[in-house]
Amino acid sequence: MRKRVYIETSVVGVYFEDRTDVVSVAQRYWTRRWWEEEKATYAVFCSEAVVNELAHPDYPHSEEALGLVAGVARLEIEEAVSDVARVYIEKGVMPRDPLGDALHLALASYHKCDFLLTWNCNHIANPNKFGRIRILNTSLGVSVPALVTPNQLTGGVDD
Numbered sequence: 651m652r653k654r655v656y657i658e659t660s661v662v663g664v665y666f667e668d669r670t671d672v673v674s675v676a677q678r679y680w681t682r683r684w685w686e687e688e689k690a691t692y693a694v695f696c697s698e699a700v701v702n703e704l705a706h707p708d709y710p711h712s713e714e715a716l717g718l719v720a721g722v723a724r725l726e727i728e729e730a731v732s733d734v735a736r737v738y739i740e741k742g743v744m745p746r747d748p749l750g751d752a753l754h755l756a757l758a759s760y761h762k763c764d765f766l767l768t769w770n771c772n773h774i775a776n777p778n779k780f781g782r783i784r785i786l787n788t789s790l791g792v793s794v795p796a797l798v799t800p801n802q803l804t805g806g807v808d809d
Contacts, residue, residue: 653765655692656725656758658751659703660769661800662696662718666711677769677800684767684800685718695763696722699753725761727753734760734790743782745773755783759792765803766795775799 665685667678696719704715734756738744744752751773758766768774775797787794 652691652693654761654763655689655694655765655767655803656754656761656763656795657694657696657700657719657722658754658766658768658770658774659700661767662700662704662715663710664769665718666714668710680799680801680804681769684804688800688804692765694722695725695761697725697727697754697757699727699757725757725763727757728760731756731760734792737786737790738783741782741786743779743786755795755797756792758795759787759790762793763795766797767800767803768797769799771799 661681664674664677664681667674667681669675700719701716701724703709704712704719706712709715731753735744735752738752738755739746744750744755751770754768755766755774757763766774773779780797783797784794
């Protein structure tokens, strides 16, 4: 069975990044490499939350970004997912925006994804938060996805 990956909005945004500073160029390289060389080895998901963020009129490269995720399966935003996201916010693990980072983590956790793929290293792929997330998810009875960036998820599933 292929491992499950939930793709958060920042990954799609970085795919179309046009800034030329070193960090942006590196992130774009790893994102495109993962998307083009690794994505097919995983069961890949996003959600309507990702689509809604990408569809915002102010989102850079909105049309192209929506095209990139057009064929990606969607995870359902059920009431239980929203409940998990609320707990993340109440416990201070995620920022107070209920449609943002907390919802992405809740979706990946509730739907038993192996990985949450993100470039958001402040609120999601933050190693200082992972212990609290693991404890909280365990107490809620949901899975604990690995919170990773595209460069961390390259090299094949058996490496």
